[in-house]
Amino acid sequence: xxxxxxxxxxxxxxxxxxxxxxxxxxxxxxxxxxxxxxxxxxxxxxxxxxxxxxxxxxxxxxxxxxxxxxxxxxxxxxxxxxxxxxxxxxxxxxxxxxxxxxxxxxxxxxxxxxxxxxxxxxxxxxxxxxxxxxxxxxxxxxxxxxxxxxxxxxxxxxxxxxxxxxxxxxxxxxxxxxxxxxxxxxxxxxxxxxxxxxxxxxxxxxxxxxxxxxxxxxxxxxxxxxxxxxxxxxxxxxxxxxxxxxxxxxxxxxxxxxxxxxxxxxxxxxxxxxxxxxxxxxxxxxxxxx
Amino acid sequence: xxxxxxxxxxxxxxxxxxxxxxxxxxxxxxxxxxxxxxxxxxxxxxxxxxxxxxxxxxxxxxxxxxxxxxxxxxxxxxxxxxxxxxxxxxxxxxxxxxxxxxxxxxxxxxxxxxxxxxxxxxxxxxxxxxxxxxxxxxxxxxxxxxxxxxxxxxxxxxxxxxxxxxxxxxxxxxxxxxxxxxxxxxxxxxxxxxxxxxxxxxxxxxxxxxxxxxxxxxxxxxxxxxxxxxxxxxxxxxxxxxxxxxxxxxxxxxxxxxxxxxxxxxxxxxxxxxxxxxxxxxxxxxxxxxxxxxxxxxxxxxxxxxxxxxxxxxxxxxxxxxxxxxxxxxxxxxxxxxxxxxxxxxxxxxxxxxxxxxxxxxxxxxxxxxxxxxxxxxxxxxxxxxxxxxxxxxxxxxxxxxxxxxxxxxxxxxxxxxxxxxxxxxxxxxxxxxxxxxxxxxxxxxxxxxxxxxxxxxxxxxx
Ligand SMILES: Cc1cc2nc3c(=O)[nH]c(=O)nc-3n(C[C@H](O)[C@H](O)[C@H](O)COP(=O)(O)OP(=O)(O)OC[C@H]3O[C@@H](n4cnc5c(N)ncnc54)[C@H](O)[C@@H]3O)c2cc1C
Ligand SMILES: Cc1cc2nc3c(=O)[nH]c(=O)nc-3n(C[C@H](O)[C@H](O)[C@H](O)COP(=O)(O)OP(=O)(O)OC[C@H]3O[C@@H](n4cnc5c(N)ncnc54)[C@H](O)[C@@H]3O)c2cc1C
Ligand code: SF4
Ligand code: SF4
Ligand code: FES
Numbered sequence: 001x002x003x004x005x006x007x008x009x010x011x012x013x014x015x016x017x018x019x020x021x022x023x024x025x026x027x028x029x030x031x032x033x034x035x036x037x038x039x040x041x042x043x044x045x046x047x048x049x050x051x052x053x054x055x056x057x058x059x060x061x062x063x064x065x066x067x068x069x070x071x072x073x074x075x076x077x078x079x080x081x082x083x084x085x086x087x088x089x090x091x092x093x094x095x096x097x098x099x100x101x102x103x104x105x106x107x108x109x110x111x112x113x114x115x116x117x118x119x120x121x122x123x124x125x126x127x128x129x130x131x132x133x134x135x136x137x138x139x140x141x142x143x144x145x146x147x148x149x150x151x152x153x154x155x156x157x158x159x160x161x162x163x164x165x166x167x168x169x170x171x172x173x174x175x176x177x178x179x180x181x182x183x184x185x186x187x188x189x190x191x192x193x194x195x196x197x198x199x200x201x202x203x204x205x206x207x208x209x210x211x212x213x214x215x216x217x218x219x220x221x222x223x224x225x226x227x228x229x230x231x232x233x234x235x236x237x238x239x240x241x242x243x244x245x246x247x248x249x250x251x252x253x254x255x256x257x258x259x260x261x262x263x264x265x266x267x268x269x270x271x272x273x274x275x276x277x278x279x280x281x282x283x284x285x286x287x288x289x290x
Numbered sequence: 291x292x293x294x295x296x297x298x299x300x301x302x303x304x305x306x307x308x309x310x311x312x313x314x315x316x317x318x319x320x321x322x323x324x325x326x327x328x329x330x331x332x333x334x335x336x337x338x339x340x341x342x343x344x345x346x347x348x349x350x351x352x353x354x355x356x357x358x359x360x361x362x363x364x365x366x367x368x369x370x371x372x373x374x375x376x377x378x379x380x381x382x383x384x385x386x387x388x389x390x391x392x393x394x395x396x397x398x399x400x401x402x403x404x405x406x407x408x409x410x411x412x413x414x415x416x417x418x419x420x421x422x423x424x425x426x427x428x429x430x431x432x433x434x435x436x437x438x439x440x441x442x443x444x445x446x447x448x449x450x451x452x453x454x455x456x457x458x459x460x461x462x463x464x465x466x467x468x469x470x471x472x473x474x475x476x477x478x479x480x481x482x483x484x485x486x487x488x489x490x491x492x493x494x495x496x497x498x499x500x501x502x503x504x505x506x507x508x509x510x511x512x513x514x515x516x517x518x519x520x521x522x523x524x525x526x527x528x529x530x531x532x533x534x535x536x537x538x539x540x541x542x543x544x545x546x547x548x549x550x551x552x553x554x555x556x557x558x559x560x561x562x563x564x565x566x567x568x569x570x571x572x573x574x575x576x577x578x579x580x581x582x583x584x585x586x587x588x589x590x591x592x593x594x595x596x597x598x599x600x601x602x603x604x605x606x607x608x609x610x611x612x613x614x615x616x617x618x619x620x621x622x623x624x625x626x627x628x629x630x631x632x633x634x635x636x637x638x639x640x641x642x643x644x645x646x647x648x649x650x651x652x653x654x655x656x657x658x659x660x661x662x663x664x665x666x667x668x669x670x671x672x673x674x675x676x677x678x679x680x681x682x683x684x685x686x687x688x689x690x691x692x693x694x695x696x697x698x699x700x701x702x703x704x705x706x707x708x709x710x711x712x713x714x715x716x717x718x719x720x721x722x723x724x725x726x727x728x729x730x731x732x733x734x735x736x737x738x739x740x741x742x743x744x745x746x747x748x749x750x751x752x753x
Contacts, residue, residue: 027505037461043563069563084461086499227459228685229527230547234538263638267540268565
């Protein structure tokens with residue numbers, strides 16, 4: 001059992017939780033994820049590690065409610081438990097493994113979309129802790145959906161916040177900010193790291209390809225075990241099929257087959273919709289749609 | 291009754307069982323078991339024992355069954371096996387103990403597996419548990435993986451007094467017994483959980499949700515966490531795909547995914563959250579036990595199921611009993627055929643499969659006749675779900691994160707057969723991680739060998 005030490009609603013439908021998981025906190029690195037299972041009947045839910053405290057043995061996760069399982073997870077309070085909490089899974093971000101001197105020579109641009117701000121945060125924090133200033137773009141649909149702004153401000157070199165509807169910060173999508181920085185402000189970057197909804201990562205990659213800016217993305221396909229045993233998480237990168245849970249979740253964005261990835265994410269949509277209805281309507285709905 | 295034929299075992303009617311997940315085989319009751327046990331000739335040189343990888347004293351336990359002394363029978367079995375209720379159900383007995391039984395020369399061999407199962411089930415129902423008499427010796431041993439290899443190794447070491455902790459990546463212990471083999475062949479709560487509980491009763495600790503090699507490594511267990519030796523029983527869980535066009539379409543998955551959703555995550559039950567796509571028309575590619583399990587699961591979830599296998603019936607690697615059961619239940623066998631392409635609709639979903647017919651040519655290295663394509667024989671079979679059951683190989687995770695642990699070119703950990711010793715000091719290995727996908731009982735045999743090897747190793751350190 002893994003105790004929830006803090007549970008907070010940080011934006012509309014977006015929750016942050018601190019979970020007691022010393023084995024994971026001891027070894028995890030930016031870029032990796034965990035799998036949480038609420039109780040006996042729960043799904044295995046993959047979530048990126050947003051922050052960790054090795055000494056206190058705490059791992060922080062941030063999630064958005066999108067379906068039945070995340071809705072159920074949102075009901076958990078401080079003091080409750082996850083039945084299972086596994087990790088760290090997946091590969092750490094490339095720069096963690098690269099030679100630090102080499103990393104210091106590179107100019108990084110981080111692009112975060114929506115709840116994708118959470119996985120970007122530990123990466124930017126890592127950079128900060130290693131004395132590297134990076135540019136960070138955070139985008140969201142609207143003002144209320146901007147998360148972790150203060151935290152990000154404390155570790156980013158330059159932070160650019162934008163909202164699709166212009167209700168806060170700049171106005172427009174993250175891609176518009178990238179264009180502005182590179183084309184109008186003549187900023188030069190060696191690596192872009194983009195994490196957010198698949199559709200956002202796709203469009204960032206289309207742009208950075210044109211700009212010849214190598215881009216790393218973090219993929220979030222449907223997973224079951226997260227240890228390389230089932231192949232549910234297959235994605236096509238270049239002409240190879242990869243298992244995102246062990247080979248990723250971060251990949252060269254210019255090689256990822258995004259359209260296929262988006263279709264694969266829809267795989268259980270109708271079934272999930274039914275699970276959600278069951279959850280919301282309780283017994284009145286049970287069994288009728290399965 | 292001339293003793294030539296075995297006492298038939300009761301099974302659920304094929305029509306009824308094809309739509310439920312209850313156990314297919316109902317097993318013997320006490321009278322039937324005693325009657326069947328009476329067929330054993332109590333041979334002086336029992337050939338059956340030589341056929342059992344863990345050398346259960348078969349005639350001795352059977353004589354107890356014959357006399358109605360079920361507790362005594364159970365004690366005999368548990369001297370050698372930690373998982374009798376499992377083995378009695380899933381061992382390929384026809385090629386092992388029963389394959390060697392002298393009764394089999396002129397009639398049916400004694401139903402050793404069914405008797406073993408009866409004794410284990412009787413013990414569970416009557417609250418009889420293995421005796422615990424372990425003098426603690428204070429040495430800490432780590433076991434990675436809680437499949438049959440790991441459970442057996444841990445159980446044997448605990449009996450010798452070791453302080454054993456099993457680390458398991460998934461949230462439930464049991465390995466393939468919980469995620470692979472379906473409920474209708476191996477009930478999870480009644481059988482698997484119960485036998486895992488018996489291993490724990492010996493003093494073995496099980497830490498689930500720990501993926502060794504991610505975070506904690508073997509080296510850290512040995513150097514920092516105070517373990518003096520480790521046994522790796524991490525199995526062969528990595529699924530293979532065919533590499534044909536369309537294979538990443540929605541609706542194409544590995545048998546491991548399909549079975550894990552259904553077994554480990556219990557997707558077949560309404561009250562569990564994990565979804566499964568049951569499919570309306572399902573093609574299962576492959577002919578092993580795993581393919582049979584996937585096919586019979588799909589059938590129970592309401593699909594029309596075809597097994598597509600590139601060789602003929604004779605070469606089907608699955609146990610004869612499983613093939614027989616699958617046919618009885620209504621699985622359709624399309625033999626000497628092989629998929630060449632998966633057809634995908636505009637939404638990315640599987641709509642069918644291009645299949646080519648095969649014929650058997652000359653025997654290959656394995657001695658089986660090599661299947662070859664018949665040119666121009668391709669046709670399309672409609673399907674919305676395709677389950678790839680082409681075998682699995684060991685996960686590279688542990689080998690790649692453990693200094694000095696060597697693997698062969700197939701990715702299997704190199705270890706000695708008689709004691710499980712790997713290329714790294716203090717590290718032992720066995721089961722599917724060493725042999726590639728094999729059987730429960732061979733994994734148990736390897737677990738026993740590993741326990742012996744570790745015991746010798748620790749004793750050699752004390753000198
Ligand atoms: C490696 C990895 C890391 C992840 N990290 C995070 C994280 O840090 N925070 C977080 O909120 N989520 C993260 N996700 C996604 C998260 O696991 C899913 O949102 C969650 O499993 C959905 O469960 P559910 O049952 O509530 O929704 P489901 O019922 O599964 O989903 C409902 C619908 O939403 C769609 N969907 C699934 N995943 C996503 C997604 N990521 N974004 C948008 N739509 C989706 C599906 O197509 C589905 O139809 C991650 C996923 C992976 C694989
Ligand atoms: C569907 C199916 C049906 C089968 N039917 C039969 C049958 O009828 N009869 C028969 O005899 N055999 C059958 N087999 C084969 C048999 O189940 C296996 O040979 C046997 O389970 C191997 O045992 P093992 O202990 O070596 O590995 P496994 O049972 O695979 O257990 C390995 C365990 O190690 C864990 N693990 C892996 N990596 C790590 C890590 N890094 N850290 C921590 N834990 C880890 C895994 O999660 C798993 O729980 C079947 C197999 C399948 C898949
Ligand atoms: S363990 Fe398997 S091989 Fe040995 S006696 Fe039992 S059924 Fe036969
Ligand atoms: S070989 Fe057959 S008859 Fe002889 S002891 Fe074994 S089970 Fe009994
Ligand atoms: S989630 Fe099962 S292999 Fe990646």
